[in-house]
Amino acid sequence: MKRAYVAGTFDTKARELLYLRDCLKRHGIDTVTVDLSTSGAKSPAEADIAALTVATFHPLAAEAVFTGERGSAVARMAEAFSTFVKTREDLGGLISAGGSGATALATPAMRALPVGIAKLMVSTIASGDVRPHVGSSDIAMLYPVTDISGLNRISRRVLANAAGALAGMMRAEPLPGEDEKPAIGLTMFGVTTPCVQMVTSLLQDRYDCIVFHATGAGGQSFETLAGSGFFSGVLDITTTEIADEIAGGVLSAGPGRLDAFAEHAIPYVGSTGALDMANFWARETVPTTLAHRQFHIHNANVTLMRTTAEENSRIGRFIAAKLNRMRGPVRFLLPMKGNSALDAEGKPFFDEAADQALFTSLEKDFRGGADHRLIKLPHHINDAPFAEALVKAFREITEMP
Structure with a gap:
């Protein structure tokens, strides 16, 4: 069973991430929630995978992630998360939401995944130059119009669309082709x-x-x-x-x-x-x-x-x-x-x-x-x-x- 991984900073974006989770469940998609918070605080119960667990995948161990300095902590958590996702055999899609920090946390892991696995980033910087985040991968970027800060009539619609898009991508199968050719x-x-x-x-x-x-x-x-x-x-x-x-x-x-x-x-x-x-x-x-x-x-x-x-x-x-x-x-x-x-x-x-x-x-x-x-x-x-x-x-x- 392939699952959608909903990843982000649960210390600041829990409501929005859980809303994505619930929308995906409504589409019949099993989910795994992953906390990428870099504060060092204990992850909430709603996060299936705690931030500390993700941090252990950094080559210098978890202690290297929680530096107390935002820039280095984000960079190292992103590195740990990139390694983490490659170990998850049930991962069929990855979605995240947030601002520039969340985008920097999640998109390196998306780039680390094979082409064809569904990847969607709801990002407040998606209307600008996203090349550093998308790179050579097949990441879908969605601009949320408003900030990812609470649920309102706009954010609920945009996040619901994002969840629907990921669910559709996870279910989509290409039409019969000629893949047997080199x-x-x-x-x-x-x-x-x-x-x-x-x-x-x-x-x-x-x-x-x-x-x-x-x-x-x-x-x-x-x-x-x-x-x-x-x-x-x-x-x-x-x-x-x-x-x-x-x-x-x-x-x-x-x-x-x-x-x-x-x-x-x-x-x-x-x-x-x-x-x-x-x-x-x-x-x-x-x-x-x-x-x-x-x-x-x-x-x-x-x-x-x-x-x-x-x-x-x-x-x-x-x-x-x-x-x-x-x-x-x-x-x-x-x-x-x-x-x-x-x-x-x-x-x-x-x-x-x-x-x-x-x-x-x-x-x-x-x-x-x-x-x-x-x-x-x-x-x-x-x-x-x-x-x-x-x-x-x-x-x-x-x-x-």
Whole structure:
């Protein structure tokens, strides 16, 4: 029997957490209540799992959690709770509610759970930047409109919706699919969509093609699943998040992008998709220090900045260093006529010198071998022959003759 775990600070949010519990029970979902209070006070009887019990899962023991200093206590309880949830075989869903502190306590444990287990955070900061809390996981965030402070006509409705959503997620089963096919991961951006769609159409009869939007969190999710052995191979066509890391854009996946393939021997086919651009939000949010740069308004909320030759040289060195460390077979394909829909002759970001700086840097630093190859092709990334070459390279390193 899978149960919904209702977790939070029972010293301050007991009424709201118990209301969530009761709503879940009304939906026929068995529950386990977990106290995450960091005050050190005894947990109330309504908490099935006491805060002290959770704290014992910290690697330095419970005493390390109850420090008397809120910041360190929250961080250490979150660490303990992340370990705790992985030991619970009956956990079928996890829900919490509160402000920034409760969000910091509960979401690391949610991120520690496998993809597919229901996770819902009712948070007063859910209308802001939740990327640090959601990360590369499938956490549902719900903004409660009012503070999580007592029960009223608004909070009761929102919390009831949250409980209903978690109950629905716990009961939901995907429609019959083709899970028997081996899974492969692909990365895509709007400006590389034609390429990725052609690749998937050529491979979908044999593989379950799982596409990730290269928006920072997308690349992190892609690599998390790759590192867990989820994929039999990957086609990392759109490495644009590295441009954001180098050029200061807002969609970086961090300096660890590509590291999963150095740590795990996964067949890897990659390319330079959308490395001609770094991403920012609405035009007025772009730092004034970049006012002299070349921009393209993608939409009202997204502004693209053309990467320079100097930045592309750095990007090339970054990628080559990562490719050289990869443990599995590697094929990295260079589209010599452009890296995105905007980087083609007559398009706003067409810059042969900047592209050549990228390709030259990659070629200079890349260490080739029988199983590690850099391949130059006289095509644009969205040309059909380039997509076909990606598929050919993938089959070469993953399929038996």
